[in-house]
Amino acid sequence: MSFREVFGREPEVTASAPGRVNLLGEHTDYQGGFVLPTAIPQRATVSVGRSGGGEHRLHSANLHRTLTVPLGERGSDFARYVIGCIELLGVTDALDVYIDSDVPSGGLSSSAALEVGTLRALRELYGLGQDDVELALIGQRVEHEYVGVKSGIMDQMASSLADTEHMLFLDTRSLERRVYPFPAGAEVLVIDSGVPRTLAGSGYNERRAQVEEAARLLGVPELRDVTDVAAVEALQDDLLRRRARHVVLENARVLEALHADAGRFGELMNASHASLKDDYEVSHPKVDELVALLQADPRVYGARMTGAGFGGALVALVPQEEAVDIADGVLARYSGQGRRVVP
Structure with missing residues (x-):
């Protein structure tokens, strides 16, 4: 169904924003670290019109659902993202909002694409x-x-600023950013594992609290300020030591990757996945299975989970023109359900 079919008229504005895949720099952005995402072709498209009533009407084409939220209330489910954008921009009108997104949920920033797409539409509507x-x-x-x-x-900055032709290097403390080409002769392969996950219901906030405590014990504002991993080894708590070690080494991997060739970039991706699996403990057995299948293919430079983890997507660096063949072979051997290549 279209905006017109749902609401009986045409929208006043339509805007969109892409999802993203993060090549390196996972779970570092809430410690002031470095990240290296790129946009994916899939986008969240948001159409908006003023309704003149006393409630927002929000329709998701993907979920085939329409939610009604009275003015002043936050609603539930996907409404929270849209209402948050409306209220934080200071919009007081009742709105009709139509959402059509092909960004897979889980690891590819579908929520950030929805937020940025909504904010872009509201920016245009109200000048x-x-x-x-x-x-x-x-x-x-x-x-x-x-x-x-x-x-x-990271997610919102990538959705707002990144493109599909470059890697976006972002210093999440200063928000300084530069674009870099992909390693010569390589392209990115993204696969949705088919394992759903939710950030709020996962260990995401718990991980953030753990690294904040590690930074406190190390006497630094953020783990971004630790450049020698030997300092982390002084932590007495094994759990905090492993969490902090991931963040410190992941920052170093991003900085090295900026000027790495495809082979070395892939090695850094492999090391990142091992760290996320063992030290940060945010991977999933099905994702590990897919990553292992990719890493076993001699054509693949490197592979890792991407996003917050606990399911979701993974990313690999592969030779140009070989992504489809590699993906077909890996998925034929993968035992998960609902998996798909993100073209």
Whole structure:
């Protein structure tokens, strides 16, 4: 169904934003670290029109659901993301909102794409002056204040600023950023494992609390300020030591990857997955299975989970023109259900 079929008229504005895949730099952005995402072709498209009533009507084409939220209330499910954007921009009108997204949920920032797409539509509708960085920061506030996920800034910045042709290097403390080409001769392969996950119901907020405690014990504002991993080994608590070790080494991997060839970049991805699996403990057996199948293919430079973890997607660096063949072979041997390549 279209906006017209749901609401009986045409929308006033339509905007969109892409999902993202993170190549390196996982679980570092809420410790002021470095990340290296790129946009994916899939996007969340948001159409909006003023309704003149006393409630918001929000329709998800993907979920085949329409939610009605009275003005002043936050609603539930996907409504929280949209209402957060509306309220944080100071919009007081009742709105009709139509969402059509092909960004897979789980690891590819479908929520950030929805937030940035909604914020872009509202910016256009009301002629607002926020730039793309300000929209990303508002999207992060939506996660914190309306969804209950204490996320870092990477997802919203990538959805707001990244493109599909480059890697976006982002310093999540200063928000300084540069674009880099992909390693020569390589392209990115993304696979959805078919394992669903939810951030708020997972260990995401727990992991954030653990690394904050590790930083406190090490006497630094954030683990970004630790550059010698030997300092981490002084932590007495084994759990905190492993969590902190991942963050410190992951930052180092991102910085090295900026000028690495495809072979070395892939090795860094493999090391990142091992760290996320063993030290940070945010992977999943089905994701590990897919990663192992990819890493066993001699053509694959490297592979790892991507996103917050506990299911979701994974990413691999592969030779150009070979992604489809590699993916077909791996998925034929994978025992999971609902998996698919994200083209």
